[in-house]
Amino acid sequence: MQRCKAKSKRSGEQCKNYALKGWGVCRMHGAHGGPKTREGHFACKKAPCKHGLYSYAALQDLKSCRKLIRGSKSMIDQF
Numbered sequence: 001m002q003r004c005k006a007k008s009k010r011s012g013e014q015c016k017n018y019a020l021k022g023w024g025v026c027r028m029h030g031a032h033g034g035p036k037t038r039e040g041h042f043a044c045k046k047a048p049c050k051h052g053l054y055s056y057a058a059l060q061d062l063k064s065c066r067k068l069i070r071g072s073k074s075m076i077d078q079f
């Protein structure tokens with residue numbers, strides 16, 4: 001598995017977490033809807049990312065997003 005490409009600001013050492021596929025960074029460093037969202041992110045394709053706007057598609061995205069988070073949490077528990 002690929003390692004997260006983010007580096008610590010204090011020590012300059014590379015993040016030791018595993019990167020998520022297609023992101024190059026771990027969950028802590030912006031993968032899956034973090035502050036560093038990029039174009040083409042699955043949640044932004046179907047519905048605009050605006051506060052207070054919850055279309056059916058956005059709700060479906062939210063559900064799949066929660067599933068992903070739950071999945072990655074159980075993955076972390078295995079380590």
Ligand SMILES: [Zn+2]
Nearest residue numbers: 004015026029
């Ligand atoms: Zn990281």
